[in-house]
Amino acid sequence: MSNPRPLEExxxxxxxxxxxxxxxxxxxxxxSEEDLVALERMFQQLGFESTMKxxxxxxxxxxxxxxxxxxxxxxxxxxxxxxxxxxAHGQEGQLKGEDEQMVELENxxxxxxxxxxxALRAKPKVxxxxxxxxxxxxxxxxxxxxNIEMVTEDSPHTIPTYTDALHVYSTVEGxxxxxxxxxxxxxxxxxVEVFTERKGPILDLLSEVTRxxxxxxxxxxxEARKVNPEIQSTLRKRLYLQ
Numbered sequence: 001m002s003n004p005r006p007l008e009e010x011x012x013x014x015x016x017x018x019x020x021x022x023x024x025x026x027x028x029x030x031x032s033e034e035d036l037v038a039l040e041r042m043f044q045q046l047g048f049e050s051t052m053k054x055x056x057x058x059x060x061x062x063x064x065x066x067x068x069x070x071x072x073x074x075x076x077x078x079x080x081x082x083x084x085x086x087x088a089h090g091q092e093g094q095l096k097g098e099d100e101q102m103v104e105l106e107n108x109x110x111x112x113x114x115x116x117x118x119a120l121r122a123k124p125k126v127x128x129x130x131x132x133x134x135x136x137x138x139x140x141x142x143x144x145x146x147n148i149e150m151v152t153e154d155s156p157h158t159i160p161t162y163t164d165a166l167h168v169y170s171t172v173e174g175x176x177x178x179x180x181x182x183x184x185x186x187x188x189x190x191x192v193e194v195f196t197e198r199k200g201p202i203l204d205l206l207s208e209v210t211r212x213x214x215x216x217x218x219x220x221x222x223e224a225r226k227v228n229p230e231i232q233s234t235l236r237k238r239l240y241l242q
Contacts, residue, residue, distance in 0.1 A: 009238055010237045010238065011201075011237055011238040011239070011240055012081065012124050012235075012237045012238070012239050012240075013080060014080045014081065014239075014240060014241070015078070016077065016078035016079050016080035017049065017075065017077055017078065017079045017080060018046065018047055018048040018049065018080055018081055018082075018083075019048065019049050019051075019068075019072060019079065019081075019082045019083070020043045020048040020049065020050040020051065020082070020083040020084070021050075021051050021052075021053075021064065021065070021068045021082070021083070021084050021085070022036065022039055022050065022052040022053070022084075022085040022087070023052075023053050023056050023060075023061055023064055023065075023084075023085070023086055023087070023088075024036055024052070024053070024054055024055075024085070024086075024087040024088070025054075025055055025056065025087065025088040025089065025095075025096070025097065025098050026054050026055055027055055027098055028089070029087070029088070029089065031185060032087060032185075034189070035087065035130065035189070036052060036054075038188060038189055038192040039052075039085060039188065039192060040052065041192065041196070042191075042192045042195055042196050043083070045196050046195065046196070046241050046242070051068070056097055056098060057097040057098050057099040057101065058095075058096070058097030058099060058101035058102060058103040059099075059101070059103075060097065060098075061088075061095060061103045061108060062103060062107060062108065062111075065084070065108050065111040065112070066111055068082075068084070068111075068112075069111045069112055069116065069117045072112075072117060072119045072120060073117060073118055073119045075119060079119045079120060079123060080123060080124075081123055081124040081125070081126065081239070082112060082120055082123070082124075082125050082126070083126045083127075083128065084108075084112070084125070084126070084127045084128070085128045085129075085130070086105075086108065086127065086128070086129045086130070086131065087129075087130040087131065087188075088130075088131050089131060090105075090129075090131030093105055093106065095108075095129075095131055105129065109127060109165070109167070112125050113125075113161050113162055113165070114161050114162070114163060114164065115161045120164075122163070122164055122236075123164060124164050124166065124235060124237075124239045125164060125165045125166070126165075126166045126168070126202070126239075127165070127166065127167045127168065128168045128188075128191065129167070129168065129169045129170060130170045130185055130187055130188055131169075131170065162234055163234045163236055164234060164235060164236060165233075165234050165235070166202065166203075166231070166232070166233045166234075166235055166239070167231070167232040167233075168191075168206060168229055168230075169229060169230045169231075169232075170185065170187035170188075170229055171187075171228070171229065171230065186213060186216060187209075187213065187229055190209050190212050190213055190216075191206075191209050194208050194209050194212070195241060199240075199242040200240070200242075201238040201239060201240060202235075202238075202239040202240070202241060203231070203233060203235070203238075203239075205241075206229070209229060210228055210229055210231070213228050214228050
């Protein structure tokens with residue numbers, strides 16, 4: 001039997017401009033200001049040009065994404081990657097704007113895909129979504145040694161239009177997400193901590209975020225809850241931020 005060859009480690013070219021857009025509903029979302037401060041610090045440290053908009057309506061979520069895309073495509077310099085952070089109340093596949101209307105996440109994601117944003121074609125696009133994805137609460141399960149099973153579903157987007165995208169959700173499909181009214185959300189705070197203090201490919205960093213969150217417990221109304229992020233990737237290369 002021949003020896004398997006190691007994978008070639010091709011990485012995205014990160015020598016160009018790094019652009020970030022954060023859209024955050026703060027209304028009735030205590031702790032979101034702390035998350036914004038943490039994200040601003042992270043983007044500054046990682047060399048991103050960062051734009052933040054507070055309390056967008058559902059329509060403004062869409063409009064701000066389209067303005068971001070137009071600004072990226074209008075640039076004359078080389079663009080390396082884009083980060084989009086979306087923070088709001090939500091349910092599966094939707095976010096709630098400041099006006100209580102819903103916007104489809106899929107419509108927001110489409111704006112920067114390989115077809116619609118030329119400057120980001122074949123470049124990494126990272127979406128970080130801090131929102132509930134349903135009503136379920138996870139009390140956690142006791143695990144013995146070595147019998148943890150992970151199930152991965154095929155992403156529906158396998159055509160090249162949708163490559164080079166990374167979607168990071170604060171919680172798995174169907175579940176609630178949690179925020180502390182003074183300290184911000186465990187998800188954003190942990191992500192910022194790992195991204196600013198550790199080096200490595202982004203998927204390795206996200207594994208560390210997941211590990212830390214899986215070890216932590218959220219206590220809500222006296223009940224211990226577990227919460228862990230969900231990561232969906234169509235990245236074709238390694239993405240290094242540091």
